[in-house]
Amino acid sequence: QVQLVESGGGAVQAGGSLRLSCAASGYTYSSASMGWFRQAPGKEREGVAAIYTGGSSTYYGDSVKGRFTISHDKAKNTVYLQMNSLKPEDTAMYYCAATLTTYYTSSGYVPPRRPDQYTYWGQGTQVTISS
16 A cells, blocks of 8 residues: 655745655655645645656756755655745645656656646645745
8 A cells, every 4th residue: 555654844934944755655666756746725736846766857846946856765765855945935735646657758757747647645744934
C-alpha cells in the first residue's frame, strides 16, 4: 500500500523559509514521479513543483520559480521542498503526491504537472505566511 506522509509545515513571517518533507513507502521509489501541490481556501489545487525520481527532471510553477527547490533522497525515500523568500500568497495546504506512470517527451522522462495525473496523495501540511 502506497503511503505518503508530509511534514515540515508551519507559520513563518514573509521572507522566511520552510522545508517540507514527504516520506514515501509501498512502491519502487526510484521509478516514480513526485510532486508538491497547494490549495488555498476557495482556490483550485495548484502545481508547485515536481520531480522524476528516476532521473533529474524537475518542474516548477511560475509563482515559485527561483524561490522553491524540490529534491529527493533515494536512501530515505523522501522528497523535499525547500521554500525560501516566502510570501503571504504562499499560504495554503501543501500536499505531496506520487504517480508510478512515466511520461516521456523529446526531453526525456519528465514529471507530470497536473493534479489529475497523480494517483497517491498525502494528508497535507499547512503553511501560513504572515506579512
